[in-house]
Amino acid sequence: MATPVTPQCETGVPGLDDVLYGGLPRDRLYLVDGNPGVGKTTLALQFLLEGVKQGEQCLYVTLSETKVELDAVAESHGWTLEGMSIIELSQIEQTLTSKSQNSLFQPAEVELNNLSSLLLERIEQQQPARVVLDSLSEMRLLAQNPLRYRRQILTFKQRFSHLRCTVLLLDDRSAIGPDVQVQSIVHGMLSLFVRPLKFGINRRYLTVTKLRGARFIEGNHDYVINRGGLTLFPRLVAAEYPTDFEEDALSSGNPELDALVGGGLDAGTSNLLMGPAGSGKSTVASLFVHAAAARGERVIYFAFDETLHTLFKRAHAMGLDFKAHIAAGLLTVQQIDPAEIAPGELANKIVECVEKHQTRMIVLDSLNGYVNAMPQEDYINLHLHELLSFLNQRGVVTIMTLAQQGLIGTMGVPVDVSYLADTVILTRYFEARGSVRKAISIIKKRSGAHESTIRELQMTPSGIRIGQALSDFEGVLTGVPTFVGSTSKPVVPSA
Numbered sequence: 001m002a003t004p005v006t007p008q009c010e011t012g013v014p015g016l017d018d019v020l021y022g023g024l025p026r027d028r029l030y031l032v033d034g035n036p037g038v039g040k041t042t043l044a045l046q047f048l049l050e051g052v053k054q055g056e057q058c059l060y061v062t063l064s065e066t067k068v069e070l071d072a073v074a075e076s077h078g079w080t081l082e083g084m085s086i087i088e089l090s091q092i093e094q095t096l097t098s099k100s101q102n103s104l105f106q107p108a109e110v111e112l113n114n115l116s117s118l119l120l121e122r123i124e125q126q127q128p129a130r131v132v133l134d135s136l137s138e139m140r141l142l143a144q145n146p147l148r149y150r151r152q153i154l155t156f157k158q159r160f161s162h163l164r165c166t167v168l169l170l171d172d173r174s175a176i177g178p179d180v181q182v183q184s185i186v187h188g189m190l191s192l193f194v195r196p197l198k199f200g201i202n203r204r205y206l207t208v209t210k211l212r213g214a215r216f217i218e219g220n221h222d223y224v225i226n227r228g229g230l231t232l233f234p235r236l237v238a239a240e241y242p243t244d245f246e247e248d249a250l251s252s253g254n255p256e257l258d259a260l261v262g263g264g265l266d267a268g269t270s271n272l273l274m275g276p277a278g279s280g281k282s283t284v285a286s287l288f289v290h291a292a293a294a295r296g297e298r299v300i301y302f303a304f305d306e307t308l309h310t311l312f313k314r315a316h317a318m319g320l321d322f323k324a325h326i327a328a329g330l331l332t333v334q335q336i337d338p339a340e341i342a343p344g345e346l347a348n349k350i351v352e353c354v355e356k357h358q359t360r361m362i363v364l365d366s367l368n369g370y371v372n373a374m375p376q377e378d379y380i381n382l383h384l385h386e387l388l389s390f391l392n393q394r395g396v397v398t399i400m401t402l403a404q405q406g407l408i409g410t411m412g413v414p415v416d417v418s419y420l421a422d423t424v425i426l427t428r429y430f431e432a433r434g435s436v437r438k439a440i441s442i443i444k445k446r447s448g449a450h451e452s453t454i455r456e457l458q459m460t461p462s463g464i465r466i467g468q469a470l471s472d473f474e475g476v477l478t479g480v481p482t483f484v485g486s487t488s489k490p491v492v493p494s495a
Contacts, residue, residue, distance in 0.1 A: 006213070009130070009166045012050025013043055015232030015348075019208060019217045024188065027164045029157045031136075031182055033171040034192030038204065039225045040170045041065070041073055043192070044132040045081075046229045047168060052083040056129035059085045061119060063138040064172075077229050085126055087119070089138075112142040116152060120159050128165060136171040136182065150181045157185055187212050193220075200339030206232060222344025233344035236351065238389035245395020250361065253291035256466035257284070261442055262450035265423065267360075269447050270388045270398040272367075272418060275427030279438055280457050280464075281401040282306075284425065285363050286315050286322075287464060288399060293325035297360040300353050301333045302346075304369020305403075308335050319463050338369050346370070347387055354394050362391060366401040367417060381417065388420055422446040427457060430476045432483075439476050440466065 008023035017023045024030060034040050048058040060081075062070060067088050074081050123131065133156075143149035153169075160167050169182065183189055188211040195203040205220040223232040249264035258264050265271050265288060273281040292299050303311055311333065315322045325331035332353075336346065353359040364370055371380060391398045402417070418424055424443040429436055440457040442450040454476050456467030470476055472485025 010050055010054075012046040012053070013230055013232055015221070015223070015234055016206075018234045019221055019232065020211070021215045024166060025214055026166050027161060028187035029160055029167045029169065029185070031169050031171060031186040031189045032192070033173055033189070035194065036172050038192040038194050039223070039230050040172070040192060041070070041134065042077070042225060042230050044134060044168055044170060045070070045074060045079065048084050048130055048132060049079060051130040057085070057126055058083070058130045059087065059123065059126055059128040059132070061087045061131065061133045063089045063133075064135045077227055085128070087122055112139070112148065112152065115142065116155065123163065123165070127163065131160065131165045131167045132170065133167065134170040136169055137174040140174070146181055150185070153182055153185050183210070186210070188214075201342070203342060205344070222342040224342060224345060233342065233348040235344065236347045236386050236390055238386050238393060241390055241393055243393040250288065250397050251291055252284075252287040253294070254287055254464055254466070257287065257464065260440070260451045260453075260455060260466060261423065261425070262445055262448050265397050265399070266447040267397060268392045268395045269422035270392060270400065270420060271423040271425065272421035273399065273401045273425045273427065274418070275404060276429060277403045279427040279429055280440070280459060281403070281427055282365050283314065283318060283459060283464060284427070284440070285365060285399045285401055286318065286320055288397075289331065289361065289363060290315070290320040290322070290325070292361045292397075293330040296330065298357055299325075299331050299361040299363070300359050301331065301363045301365065303333060303335050303365055304338055305366050308333060317461065318459065319461070336369065343383060347383075350387065351390065354391065354396055359396065361397045361399065363399045364401070366403055368403050381420070384417055385420055426477065428477050430473075430481050432473070432481065439470060441477070
């Protein structure tokens, strides 16, 4: 006999239902905890507004905020709370005061009992399908000891289950240490966190700590709060996406460059252009972008380090007409401010481009900016590994640029991702007879053969030119080469 499937309750929070594989199981009790300011009230209102949208009876019980404050929150997001019932503490204060004049019992005990009885009475009258109780800190103060507090939560759980309500209990973590009394009782738990950064937006993330008898995506999921509510960006799990694409090589449109990389960049590969600032990494990437768009393939270019004006001006100087491809809808260029975007939001943008718009090529220019979008991120390499695995499985050609620290000589990198890339293209400055020149070489290519020579790289108004192999020099990649050729030959081969 098949196991019956528990109906799910959509949360109304974009992205959260994806993490929960459809929503929260109905008629259960859930804890939503987080410090003040993380967005618990916003999430709760979205949950109830989704219920109103579906024609369900919804009730918000607020013990810590007034209805005026809730209306202000709703107005800030462009919402109306019409169709939602609200019970606030001021409505029951007078009743609690009159019933607490009893010298035989502790006032807190009487107040808690009265509050509990009145709330359950109102809930039974309205028969809501969704309930939010905000917040547990008030209940905890009234209970005064863990035993009475636990019994009260158990009472709520039993009565709500009988009434077939899906309930969110909000908690602001005012208890000393984890509130295990509630965590052990509830069916599921959503924890919201905020991590202040030294510069830029705060990092906000949600984790599903517990969800009995249901699947969910574990880990930290970034979210943002904008006008319109809370939006969650599920952590990318590459294994959940199928591998299905046609294997081919994407040309740069430059025969010499294609020959150097072994015919082009293969579909489903990640490619790293690495070198000092200004050595031609973005220009080489632009060649592949222009050629792909000219073939009618969709391309998206994420620019972290330079303005769109500079990007378009440089492309135009090389004879690349980006604006025509943008007008045709084949090329999308997005300028990314690393200080104003969460890592999960950026990954979500990339996934959406691939899944909804069949994007064939994605450029991250540069990884330095991408890394800066993830300050204090302990597992950046795992994050990039998951993202690149997803793109490779979907047949996307990923081009990443990485500016090394320094111009000539020994150079460092802010993050070592060379082992994640299938192809590594290295650009370098070198000096010869009083001139600063540029060189390009292919360090590795997992998907096929490539040239092992080091060639001169020249930028001209007619485009990129790849010169002959620098066979008369040694130590070009160090920046200070040694001439080992015949003196009868030119010191630097012309392109």
